[in-house]
Amino acid sequence: MATFDFQTLFDQLKKEVSSLAVSSVQQFKKEAELDGQNLLESLKQNLQNWTFELATGEISKDDFEFLVMGQKELIEMNILKQKGLALIDLDQLKISLINQIIKTTLSVI
């Protein structure tokens, strides 16, 4: 049976944990940026449409204000979604870490 060495185990875990954390954060950042860009694109499109519809009398000034406020609230909901996704990523990272720690530790004892 191999000698159990805590220092070696922790050095190995340190490397694995760091690598897992970095890849998880990078993936989240990429997805959040893409989601944010899509939302900004739809905001731009909506504002163009509403301005045109206001100018042509298809919607009233009150309608326009209501829609702009609605867009603002939609952005708030998206921010909440991003916050939730970050927590999900954190939980996923924790699960991966636990699995990795168990696997690595059991392999050296």
Next chain:
Amino acid sequence: METVKLSLKLKTIAFLFGLVALVGCATISNFDQQAYIYTTSVKVDALNVMDLATTDYTAHSKEVKELQTQLQKIYEYEKNRPKNEITLKQWDILLDPEGHLLGGFIKRWESQKTLSKTFVIEAKKLVDKAFDQIAGLESKKIKASDI
């Protein structure tokens, strides 16, 4: 010597269990199939009811009431899920009668009796995406089978 090794192994296993207990607590609710189905289903109903807003509110108050009851049931379901504060805040924004998404739309329809077709089309696009924010978050939550 063997006894020492066994003791060390047991300590290590105890350490692993401790570690799992320490970091294993979830920070956000897990995926709930029922909640996802409720959300996507009521979205369809909500958008269909919004379509009626070009005609007099009083002629459709029954449909609106049915939709509101459905939404209240879903809200109660979401409220009682542990660690579900973020999703609940999303519902709060969507349903707020003083806001400018579904809750505000219904209040505006009731007070103005009818709404213009273009306004209804544009408001529906926002409400559609608002429901997607809730369903989108739910669908990404960790499934119990993945833990």
